[in-house]
Amino acid sequence: MSVLEVRNLEKKFGKFTALDGVNFEVRSGEVFGFIGPNGAGKSTTIRVLLGILKANEGEVKIFGKDAWSDAVEIHKRLAYVPGDVNLWPNLTGGEVIDLFVKLRGGNNKSKREELIKKFDLDPTKKCRTYSKGNRQKVALIAAFSSDADLYILDEPTSGLDPLMEKVFQECVLEAKNEGKSVLLSSHILSEVEKLCDRVGIIRQGQIIETGTLNELRHLTRTHILVETKQPIASLTELKGIHEVEETEQGLSFQVDTKELDIIIRHISQFGIVKLESAPPTLEDLFMSHYENKGEREVGGVR
CATH class of the missing domain: 3.30.70.920 (Lrp/AsnC effector binding domain/regulation of amino acid metabolism (RAM) domain)
Known part of the structure; x- marks a missing residue:
């Protein structure tokens, strides 16, 4: 059963086509890796999924609902972590976590405390004092503390040290074991390889390969x-x-x-x-698509 379905998705910015007929699905209880270089269309796709951008063509269904018109309903069951987290500077980390969890209607204090300990975060500090890594921790703790059915993670470990990356990976696998679904966009290919059941590779706004790692080995x-x-x-x-x-x-x-x-x-x-x-590793797979292409990436569209 599909939790998320993207069909013939197109998005244009003026004359520039950022997404050109994108198709993929995320199934119930699976971790789906979404990879591609900067400029390929990853973040544009994610903004359409979140209902931030409206597609020019195609459809996006999450939990069977339309990503644009039913965004409010969808977000009750969805958790999102961006690659660059901005927080309210005068609130403490703990206050921000509580706010995000309450917005989703959850109140699992034991889970929150367990994750704060795991991620080694001081929740009493004001957000303006946090490093980039600590801001990521706040967003990750808030996401995994909530009882979401789908996690959309866009470069979620940006700024985390290797030890915290390992904690993040444990959280993803725990969510998967509970039957949750995860869309993971990452440039850390070893992370994708460890966590993902299937992978979609996007290049110049088009999905060029989708499948399990074993199915994609023929490219490497x-x-x-x-x-x-x-x-x-x-x-x-x-x-x-x-x-x-x-x-x-x-x-x-x-x-x-x-x-x-x-x-x-x-x-x-x-x-x-x-x-x-x-x-062959995912790194090999990835490079086989992008090396020696001689193609210029378009700045500003990710």
Whole structure:
């Protein structure tokens, strides 16, 4: 069952098309990763989902309701954390958390206290004294303290140290285990890889790939390190071989995953002494779409 459905979404700013036929869905109880470089259309999409921007074409349904006309109803069941949090400077962190939680109709004090402790936040300080990281903590604590059914997180760990990133990841997995849904927009690919069930890659306002990480592996290369009894002949002439390099540990190269079977058969003729393979990461997947494109990103639209 889909909690969020985006169909043929288009958004224009004057003559510039920021979103061009975007399609994806977030299912009940899943974490969906939404990735792309600055200028790809991530934040514009999220603003349409939140009912801040009105789409020119297409439809966005959240909990079966229209994201623009039913925004007030939708927000009762939705929690949002932006990448750059602005808070009321004269309120304390605790007061802001309480305000956000009450706006959603919740009052889970034990959850609030548990998260304040986990994120190591001093809730008695005025928000004007907080660093960027502490402002993010306030927003994250408020979001995870509320009993939301959908979390929309746009670069939520911006400004957090690695220890706090780990706490954030635990909160996301806990929400997922409770059957909640999460849309996570992030440029930290290792974070997306750890947390997400499925991933959508957006480029120049279009979704170019969607699927589980395993389904997207065909776009990437596997790293191979091999040592053989005899030198491997004609390796660079084979299809799908990249970045061949002699190292102290052996011969290092990358291979397009779909050609892996043929390559392994070829090198086995030369007497394999040692073979190490590293599965392709999301970083590889991401770069395969953007490197050597020679395309200019449009500033100001994310």
